[in-house]
Amino acid sequence: MLFHFHGGIHPDEHKLESSERPSARAPLPSRLIVPLQQHIGAKTKAIVQAGDKVLKGQMLARADGMVSAAVHAPTSGTVLSVDLHAVPHPSGLPDLCVTIEPDGEERWIEHAPLDYRAMPRAELLAKLQGAGIVGLGGATFPTHVKLSINPAQTVETLVLNGAECEPWITTDDRLMRERAAEIVQGIEILRYLVNPAETLVGIEDNKPQAIAAMRQACTGTDIQIITVPTLYPTGGEKQLIKVLTGKEVPSGVRPLNVGVSCSNVATAYAIHRLVNHGEPMISRLITVTGSVRTPQNFEVLIGTPVEELVKFAGGALPGSNGFILGGPMMGLHVSNGQLPVVKATNCIIVESAQLFPPPPAAMPCIRCTRCVDVCPAELQPQELHWFAKSTNFGKAQEYNLFDCIECGACNYVCPSHIPLVQYFRFAKSEIWAREREKRAADAARERHEFRLLRIEREKQEKAEKLAQKEKAALAAKAAAAVAPATDSAPAAVQPAPAAAESAADGATQSRIQAAIDRAKEQAAASKEKDTDILTPQQLAEMAEIEARRADIREIAHADAKQQQEQQ
Amino acid sequence: MPSSPFITRSTSVSAIMFKVLLALVPGIALYVWFYGPAILVSLALASVTALATEAVMLKLRNRPIKPFLSDNSALLTAWLLALSIPPLAPWWLVVVGTMFAISIAKHLYGGLGSNPFNPAMIGYAVLIISFPLHMTHWLSPLGLGQAEIGFADQLRYIFSGALPPGLTLDAVTMATPLDTLKTQLHMNRPMQEITAMPIYGHLAGHGSEMVAVGFLLGSVYLFANRIITWHQPVAFLGTLFLTAEIFHMVDSGHYATPMFHWFSGAAMLGAFFILTDPITSPTTPKGKLIFAAGAGFLTYIIRVFGGFPDGVAFATLLMNICVPLIDAYTQPKVFGHKAGKK
Ligand code: SF4
Ligand code: SF4
Numbered sequence: 001m002l003f004h005f006h007g008g009i010h011p012d013e014h015k016l017e018s019s020e021r022p023s024a025r026a027p028l029p030s031r032l033i034v035p036l037q038q039h040i041g042a043k044t045k046a047i048v049q050a051g052d053k054v055l056k057g058q059m060l061a062r063a064d065g066m067v068s069a070a071v072h073a074p075t076s077g078t079v080l081s082v083d084l085h086a087v088p089h090p091s092g093l094p095d096l097c098v099t100i101e102p103d104g105e106e107r108w109i110e111h112a113p114l115d116y117r118a119m120p121r122a123e124l125l126a127k128l129q130g131a132g133i134v135g136l137g138g139a140t141f142p143t144h145v146k147l148s149i150n151p152a153q154t155v156e157t158l159v160l161n162g163a164e165c166e167p168w169i170t171t172d173d174r175l176m177r178e179r180a181a182e183i184v185q186g187i188e189i190l191r192y193l194v195n196p197a198e199t200l201v202g203i204e205d206n207k208p209q210a211i212a213a214m215r216q217a218c219t220g221t222d223i224q225i226i227t228v229p230t231l232y233p234t235g236g237e238k239q240l241i242k243v244l245t246g247k248e249v250p251s252g253v254r255p256l257n258v259g260v261s262c263s264n265v266a267t268a269y270a271i272h273r274l275v276n277h278g279e280p281m282i283s284r285l286i287t288v289t290g291s292v293r294t295p296q297n298f299e300v301l302i303g304t305p306v307e308e309l310v311k312f313a314g315g316a317l318p319g320s321n322g323f324i325l326g327g328p329m330m331g332l333h334v335s336n337g338q339l340p341v342v343k344a345t346n347c348i349i350v351e352s353a354q355l356f357p358p359p360p361a362a363m364p365c366i367r368c369t370r371c372v373d374v375c376p377a378e379l380q381p382q383e384l385h386w387f388a389k390s391t392n393f394g395k396a397q398e399y400n401l402f403d404c405i406e407c408g409a410c411n412y413v414c415p416s417h418i419p420l421v422q423y424f425r426f427a428k429s430e431i432w433a434r435e436r437e438k439r440a441a442d443a444a445r446e447r448h449e450f451r452l453l454r455i456e457r458e459k460q461e462k463a464e465k466l467a468q469k470e471k472a473a474l475a476a477k478a479a480a481a482v483a484p485a486t487d488s489a490p491a492a493v494q495p496a497p498a499a500a501e502s503a504a505d506g507a508t509q510s511r512i513q514a515a516i517d518r519a520k521e522q523a524a525a526s527k528e529k530d531t532d533i534l535t536p537q538q539l540a541e542m543a544e545i546e547a548r549r550a551d552i553r554e555i556a557h558a559d560a561k562q563q564q565e566q567q
Numbered sequence: 568m569p570s571s572p573f574i575t576r577s578t579s580v581s582a583i584m585f586k587v588l589l590a591l592v593p594g595i596a597l598y599v600w601f602y603g604p605a606i607l608v609s610l611a612l613a614s615v616t617a618l619a620t621e622a623v624m625l626k627l628r629n630r631p632i633k634p635f636l637s638d639n640s641a642l643l644t645a646w647l648l649a650l651s652i653p654p655l656a657p658w659w660l661v662v663v664g665t666m667f668a669i670s671i672a673k674h675l676y677g678g679l680g681s682n683p684f685n686p687a688m689i690g691y692a693v694l695i696i697s698f699p700l701h702m703t704h705w706l707s708p709l710g711l712g713q714a715e716i717g718f719a720d721q722l723r724y725i726f727s728g729a730l731p732p733g734l735t736l737d738a739v740t741m742a743t744p745l746d747t748l749k750t751q752l753h754m755n756r757p758m759q760e761i762t763a764m765p766i767y768g769h770l771a772g773h774g775s776e777m778v779a780v781g782f783l784l785g786s787v788y789l790f791a792n793r794i795i796t797w798h799q800p801v802a803f804l805g806t807l808f809l810t811a812e813i814f815h816m817v818d819s820g821h822y823a824t825p826m827f828h829w830f831s832g833a834a835m836l837g838a839f840f841i842l843t844d845p846i847t848s849p850t851t852p853k854g855k856l857i858f859a860a861g862a863g864f865l866t867y868i869i870r871v872f873g874g875f876p877d878g879v880a881f882a883t884l885l886m887n888i889c890v891p892l893i894d895a896y897t898q899p900k901v902f903g904h905k906a907g908k909k
Contacts, residue, residue, distance in 0.1 A: 006902065011574055090570075167574070238903065251903035328573040356573045361634055363580050364680030367845045370578075378902040382850060383894075400901045408572030415578040416680075422570055 003246040005239045007374040008231040009409045011167050011329070013206060018289040019170040023178060023297035026312050032074050032100040032303035033340035034060060035087045039134040040141050041067030048098060052079040055109040057280055060098045063129050069142040070132040073100060074282040074301035076107040088325050088332055088339045097340070100303070111278030116189055124193065124275075131280035132343075133271060137161055137235070137264035138326065140344040143271070146263065147193050149256060156259035157245050158196035160187060160268060162203040162210065163228060163235035166327030169347040171285040172265050174297040176203070176210035179269060180217035182276075186268030187223055189275050194261045199223045200244045201265065204230040232329065233407040237262050239376050251403050266346075286341060288313040290349035291320040300341055306348055307337030316350045324349040328356065329408040363416040371410035371420065377403045381410035381420050388427035393434070396427050404428075580679075583794055584639030590788045591646055591840065594781030598650075601774035602706045605654040605721045609661045610646055616665040617645035624674040640679055644668050647687035647840060651833055651880065652694060653705045655740060658725050660701050664690035684887045685847045688880040695875060703876065704740040708774030711765055714738040744772025745831045746876045748823060758820050762827075771830035779835040786839035795843040798855035803838045804829060806863030814871070828867065832877035837866070841879065847887050854890075854897040862886045 036044045044061035048054060054073040061071045077100045085097035116124050128144040135141045149155065164172040176183060191199055201218075203211050205227045214225045228234055228243050238249045240262065247258045255262050266285065273279045282302055286309070289295035293314025300309055306323055310316055324331040325345050333351070341348070349355075371381035379400060387396035404424050411420045598606045621641040625632045645665050652661060668690030676682040695702045709715065716724070716739055720731050730736065742750065744766055751761040761767075770776045789795045807828055814822035828834060833841070842848060842859050849858050862882040869878030 009576075011576075248903060248905060251901070324571075324573060326571075328571070330571050331573070332571065333569050333573065351573075358569070359575050360579065361631075363634065363638065364678065366580055366583075366640075366680050367848075367850050368583070369845065369850045372850065376902065378899065380850065380898065399898070400904065403901055403903055406571075411572050412574060413576050413578070415580050415583055417575060417579070419570075421572065425570075 001246075002226070002228060003243050005234075005242045005376050006378045007376050007409060008233065008239075009374050009412050010230070011232060011412060013230075014168045014289070015170050015173065015206065017168070018287050018295035018297060019173050019207075021294070021296045023174045023285055023299060024312075026298040026300045026304060026309060028075060028102050028104060028106075029301070029304045029308040030102075031080070031305065032077075032102060032301060033085050033305065033338075034071060034074065034098045034100065034303040035085075035340065035342055036061045036071055036096045036098065038071060038132075038140060038302070038343040039067075039069045040139060041065070041069070041145075043096075044068055044071055046082050046096065046098065048079050048082065050079055050081045053077070054079055054100065055107050057109045057111055057282060059130070059280075063132075063142075067142055067145050068129070069134050069144075070130050070280070071098075072132055072280040072282050073098075074303050075100065075102045076105050077102040086336055086339055088334055088342060088345065090332055097303075111280075113278050114275045116192060116275050121193060124189075128271065128274065131274045133267065133274060133281050134343050135264055136266035136270060136284060136343065136346065137237075138330070138344060138346060139237075140342075143263065143267055146254075147190070147261065149194060149261075153256050154259060155194040155196040155256070155261045156198065157241075157261075158187075158190060158194055158199045159241055159244055159255075159260055159262040160190075160199070160201040160223075160265050161235060161237070161240055161262060162201055162207075162214070162265040163240055164207070165204060165230070165232045165235035166329050166331075166347075167232075168287065168289050168349050169327050170287050170289075171297055171346050173207045173210050174287075175266055175269060175285050176207070177213050180210075180213040182272045183214070183265050183269050184217045184221065184223065185276060186270070186272035188221070189271050190261075190263060190268055196261065201225045202228045202234070202240050202244050204228055204234060206230040232409065233376055233405070236376060236405055236407060238405075251400070281343060284343060284345070286345055287347040288350075289347065290324070290355055291317045291352040292350045293317060302343060303340045305337065306334070306339050306341060309341060309348060310337070310350055317352065319352045319354065320350045321353060322351045324351055324356075329412070330406060359417045359419070362418045365414075365416055365418060368415060370413045370415065374409040374413050376407060376409065377405055379404055381424075384427070385418060385420050385423050388423040391427075391430070393427055393431050397431065401427055401431070579638075580640070581638045584643050586792050586794055587643055587789065587840065588639060588646060590785035590794075591650070591782070593784045594650070594778050594836070597781035598778045601708045601777060602654065603709055603721065604718050605706060605725070606649070608722065608725055609649040609652070609654050609656070612658055612661050613645035613649040613665045614642055616662045617641040617669050620666050620669040621674075624670050624678075628674060628678065630678065635679060638679060641669055641673075644673065644686045644690075647685075647836070648690045650836060651687065651691045652702060653740070655704060655706045655721060655724060656701050657728055660694060660698060664694045667693050680846055682846060683890065685841055685844050685883055688841065688883045688887075691880045692884060695880075703742060703746065704736055705743050707739065707741045708766070708772075711773060712739055712741060741766065743832065743876055744775060745870060748827075749871075749876075752821060758823065762823075770826045771828075775832075776830040779830040782835040782839055786835075789839060789843075795839065796852075796855070798852055799842040799848060799859035800838040802856040802859035803842050803863040803866075804834070806860040807834060807867055810864055810867040814867075822871070828870070832870070833879040834866065837862070837879035837883060841883055842886075847883075847890065849890050849893045849897065851894060851897040851899060853899070854893040857893050857897065858886050858890065861889070 036046055042065035045064045046061045048060050054076060056073060056076045058073045059070050060073055063070045080099040080101050082096065082098050084094040085099065087095045087097065089095065114127060125144040125147060129142060133143040135143055135146065162172050162176055187199065199222060201214060201223060203214065203225060211225060211227055218225055226244055233239055234243060237255065241247055241249055241255055241260050245260060247260060249255050249258055270281050283299055284302065285297055286300045287297050288309055292310055296313055298309065298312060322333060322335040323337065324333055326332055326347055328349065365382050365385060367382055369382065375381055383399050384396055384401055387399065401424060406421050406424060408421050414420060595606065618636065618641055621636055622632055625635050648664055648668055649661055652664065668686040672684055672686035672689035673682045714734055716731060716734065724730055747766060748761060766773055768776050786800065808825040811823065811825040811828045815824055842862055849855050865882035865885055866878035869875060869881050875881065
């Protein structure tokens with residue numbers, strides 16, 4: 001039985017352009033530019049330098065921290081540089097890349113299959129991290145993190161995502177048609193890792209051959225192939241889980257919390273390559289389509305420049321004007337063909353004005369709620385748009401802005417052609433920025449308060465010391481003066497300073513207590529919306545959003561300026 | 568730099584508004600059939616005025632003129648207003664109403680998408696308050712009036728106020744069925760006798776009921792194109808029906824049938840073309856229901872107990888005020904927030 005998620009759209013599929021040609025291995029490019037960060041999470045540490053000879057599969061940078069994944073040399077050759085280079089990232093900022101000149105020999109580093117069943121799970125997970133395995137569905141979240149299950153959690157359902165709902169993209173389709181058996185081997189390893197009660201592979205019904213191939217490869221296993229209706233964005237993780245299991249993953253938590261683990265079929269394939277062949281993640285299947293002579297899927301080495309890959313597909317047709325990395329709904333537009341393909345790149349669409357005409361000028365929102373009708377997150381995009389536009393970010397958060405998956409469905413149907421997603425990205429990044437600033441300010445204030453406290457305490461201590469000294473002096477004097485008299489005098493004098501001391505002490509203590517309480521209060525108050533309760537996934541998303549900020553801000557400010565001018 | 572998504576479905580505001588205009592055509596055609604072509608004159612007058620006012624306001628507000636002038640929203644306001652006021656009225660009546668609707672009710676509130684009140688209904692309200700007498704001179708349906716004047720004479724009256732010698736305005740116009748019912752009931756005539764008068768047809772007023780049927784027909788097109796949802800029409804007509812039914816059941820001698828209320832005045836126009844205006848109605852399904860149900864109830868109350876000939880306009884405006892509140896309190900649960908977290 002299948003379930004539904006709310007909304008969704010049916011954009012033109014444009015899959016046939018590339019889906020009917022068998023995939024091919026892309027030739028060695030002239031240069032490989034391998035970004036050191038190709039996953040969501042912490043940066044890696046480079047372990048090679050310019051001039052080094054590297055072998056195919058040799059580690060170039062090691063994972064640094066838990067949410068991180070290593071990067072490897074896609075072929076053998078010489079490291080030309082470890083330097084900043086333009087990378088496909090929404091921020092448009094360059095990042096550290098290892099540039100390799102291939103020697104054409106494709107000499108592998110020593111590698112061997114893993115006997116995973118003899119391996120403790122933690123060790124296998126560490127291998128995944130060391131091999132740079134990340135989710136290939138587009139999010140590139142390190143797979144070992146995703147598969148880390150604490151002992152309290154049980155996985156009822158392992159979901160394999162083969163929906164591939166975005167138009168134009170056909171890599172998973174081709175992969176399932178051509179390498180179903182290998183995918184299933186990968187799935188078996190996943191099953192070993194998460195030990196699910198059931199395993200479901202969701203594939204959209206527009207890929208009958210893939211479904212047939214997978215069915216055949218799964219005969220004799222417990223893996224069920226489930227045909228799901230073609231509807232964008234069924235491939236969204238939470239959407240597919242809803243469709244297959246009926247479970248709604250609560251906002252802000254991982255699917256594991258409802259007993260579901262979800263991975264992409266291409267990730268399963270990559271895991272198979274690692275475990276059964278010892279190969280780290282150095283290549284992937286990429287659809288090259290759009291305004292090119294022979295749209296097709298290629299097995300491409302990570303780091304291949306976009307332009308060279310497009311040449312392998314017969315070259316761009318006249319009138320081409322840029323590339324979309326990813327699909328037309330959520331992809332990234334780049335104009336620089338020198339950018340390398342990365343682990344996240346599942347598709348390169350060569351753009352032309354004919355295929356992707358610029359949208360008509362935006363009109364005001366007419367509250368028609370077409371956007372609401374299609375939003376898979378069941379948001380009110382028109383309200384969010386309004387709040388984002390008026391920079392009423394508190395309200396935007398109240399209306400669950402952060403549940404927006406930026407699928408673009410609302411944008412797609414809006415008759416006023418409002419760049420809704422752009423507004424949402426802008427609002428998200430502004431909110432993160434503000435929260436960070438607020439946190440910094442809080443920290444500063446706390447520091448300041450503690451400083452005051454310290455000064456205060458030092459003063460007190462000084463005063464006390466002084467008092468003590470005086471007291472001692474006094475006592476000495478008194479002792480000297482009253483020495484012949486009784487012993488009771490000093491005893492009578494003594495209690496006074498002691499009382500003062502304890503009073504001062506009490507005041508300090510209560511002040512410290514107040515400061516602590518205040519700090520606690522602040523922490524509690526900010527916690528509600530704070531990053532503290534976010535999953536690593538969200539943290540990572542945040543980092544990404546953050547990076548987009550500069551760009552979007554510019555757009556938004558230009559927008560605002562334009563509006564001001566109009567007014 | 569462009570950012571995703573890179574594709575859109577090619578609908579536009581102007582296409583949507585144009586479809587709404589098209590959906591009005593059956594009603595207008597029946598209007599012409601039963602009352603003659605005078606309505607076309609007011610539609611034309613209102614259209615020209617609306618476009619001119621829109622252009623001037625856009626210019627004054629420094630907005631791009633072309634995209635907004637071609638969005639068809641001003642035309643729609645014009646048509647709805649023209650259909651709400653008597654066709655045989657001096658030209659300036661419709662012109663003043665339209666100018667007010669477009670300039671004050673729409674543009675002073677921020678233009679397309681920002682106006683809290685339905686501009687056409689504001690135009691109507693202003694006219695009925697300022698020129699109540701002119702707003703009661705409805706053309707008699709063809710074949711029912713004491714006298715009839717040809718199109719040429721109608722035109723002359725509209726533009727110069729002169730009627731053919733020997734005729735008075737009262738001879739060629741009459742009160743609306745709703746109005747007649749009210750005055751006759753005041754004179755203590757029993758309901759059965761009143762509705763047997765020639766101005767009444769099968770369900771409500773002769774002629775006007777068929778125009779209402781025309782609007783009902785047009786709504787099929789709106790539904791087919793998914794321009795409106797069932798919420799407002801069902802809630803509005805349902806509440807109007809229920810309220811009328813209760814009163815009618817209690818005292819059928821004084822309170823007209825639900826059908827009478829459905830097919831009189833602007834009920835059908837309101838249900839499918841006015842309350843469904845997205846800009847001035849709530850966006851949530853529940854909100855739409857509350858909004859339209861409120862309008863249905865108020866329409867009945869104003870019609871039966873109020874001093875105005877029809878209640879749709881004022882009911883709409885009253886409910887327009889509540890829209891932000893209704894929206895705020897009817898927000899549906901978001902995906903991932905339904906389990907009632909914590
Ligand atoms: S689809 Fe566009 S015009 Fe319609 S309500 Fe949403 S944002 Fe407004
Ligand atoms: S982009 Fe966000 S708001 Fe728009 S449809 Fe997708 S999830 Fe909903």
